[in-house]
Amino acid sequence: MRLVINRENIKTFVRKTLGCGCPEEVFGHIDCRPGVALDEKTLLRNKLAIGGRLLIYIMEVSSSDALGALIPFLVDKGSNERDSLGFNRARLVLVTDDIDQIKKAASHIFEKTQKDEKIHLHLIHKHGIPDFL
Secondary structure, eight states: OOOOOOHHHHHHIIIIISOOOOOGGGGGSEEEEEEEESSSSOEEEEEEEETTTEEEEEEEOSOSTTHHHHHHHHHHHHHHHHHHHTOSEEEEEEEESOHHHHHHHHHHHHHHSOOOTTEEEEEEEGGGOOOOO
């Protein structure tokens, strides 16, 4: 069964919510996959690959307890996949009901995590994620 993606919702999310200035032609090819397992305990809500340039991992988090291990893991996985695919950028999106509780801890951990300038972290309230499919 082939999933039908909502291209406009994805394009609006990437441009307006994440603030990416991707040109229109990048959105000619969008791969959106729900429920992607990165390992036996890490399940992404969605993985987006856009125009051969931008990789986006979207993961729901409910507390800051596991962020100390999760964020470095996502940075490592995202950077490696971005590079192996020949993409320009990777964005890690943490989705939560409790932005205030998660944001400070996540930002601090992300700052201390070894990474390059081509990977970014975003924290978004669950209501800020549109339907991609």
